[in-house]
Amino acid sequence: MKDKHSLITPDGEQQPSEQPSIFEQSLKSNDTEERIDIWFYRPIGLRIAKFCAYAGITPNAVTIISIFFGVAAGILFYYPQLWINVIGMGLLVFANSLDSADGQLARLTGNMSRFGxxxxxxxxDFWFASIHIALCLRLMQDGWSAWVWVPGVLAGVAHVFQSAMADYYRNVHLYFIKGKTGSELDNSKNLQVDFDALSWKKNFFSKFVLNGYMGYTRMQEGRSPKLQKLLAVVKERFHEQLPAELVHDFRALNKPLMKYTNIVQFNTRVLFLFLWIFIDQVWLYFVFDIFVLTPILIYMVWRQERVSKEILEKIEDNKYNG
Structure with missing residues (x-):
């Protein structure tokens, strides 16, 4: 008897399928996908991924191309002419389609790597650094003082934290529901081992990149102490073979958190960015990032810690030993 798989349809519903479609194989999971991605970015990304697979273009090459389009979009937001801004919006949407395609291509071809x-x-980060710089310069051109760089930089820092934690929580969720091979979850201890094995003389670039990524991972871990304890206990007690009941309980408690990880990432912030540009009030983008998305981040961190604490208590009560 063939295994049945859950297929994500364009309306976001799940339907049983005898075999996973190519579209489904290109996705991370039902739980972590956002509807606008399912409806728009993932179908476009799949077409790009198919073309790249045929042409022999690697996922990393697609990512690098997306950087150029994203940065170009940010530059076009500097200009006050709306028609130029609309071109920038199109470039940013295409950059995100490429960003979707690189992951889909990697999953379809099995060409996945830590460097990727x-x-x-x-x-x-390159896209939004360009956007923040362009908006600050645009506001200064409109008569704002150099103090505009303060909210511009604060919003940029907030964005980095929001994206980092959202990405981390998604990978934690994938780890629990799909296992180690279905997630890109890293930890600083393993990264340190790999870092120490590299030579500055022979592997300067790899060691430099890994050093930065190790700091990034430590930042994620430092803001989730209860989650770190849960991951350590799970790995020690269950050795990557998670009991089905534990997976069920974690998924039920954690799945509602996924909508907040989506809110603080690309789609919501870009929709509002486009709105602020259309009404020529781009300063509102910084306000939105600091005073709307950051509180959502704080709630997201608090919520994840509560989920981790609850699962930890169940493990300590030996609920999953039988």
């Missing part, structure tokens, strides 16, 4: 994951994460 690091590069993919930095791509978005």
């Amino acid at each position: 994951r690091i590069l993919d994460g930095f791509a978005g």
Whole structure:
């Protein structure tokens, strides 16, 4: 008897399928996908991924191309002319389609690597650094003082934390529901071992990149102490073979958190960015990032810690030993 798989349809519903479609194989999981991605970015990304697979273009090459389009989009937001801004919006949407395609291509071809994951994460940072710089310069051109760089930089720092924690929580969720092979979850201890094995003389670039990524991972871990304790206990007690009941309980408690990880990442912030540009009030983008998305981040961290504490208590009560 063939295994049945859950297929994500364009309306976001799940339907049983005898075999996973190519579209389904290109996704991370039902739980972590956002509807606008399912409806728009993932279908476009799949077409790009198929073309790249045929042409022999690697996921990392797609990521690098996305950086150029994303940065170009940010530059176009500097200009006050709306028609130029609309071109920038189109470039940013295409950059995100490429960002979707690189991951889909990697999953379909099995061409996944830690460097690719690091590069993919930095791509978005390049896009939004360009956007923040362009908006600050635009506001100064409109008569704002140099103090505009304060909220611009604060919003940029907030964005980095929001994206980092959202990405981390998604990978934690994938680890629990799909196992180690279905997640890109890293930890600083393993990264330190790999870092120490590299030579600055022979592997300067790899060691430099890994050093930065190790700091990034430590930042994620430092803001989730109860989650770190849960992961340590789970690995020690169950050795990557998680009991089905534990997976069920974690998924039930944690799945509602996924909508907050989606809110603080690309789609919501870009929809509002486009709105602020259309009404020529781009300063609102910094306000939105600091005073709307950051409180959501704080709630997200608090919520994840509560989930981790609850699962830990169940493990300590030996609920999953039988």
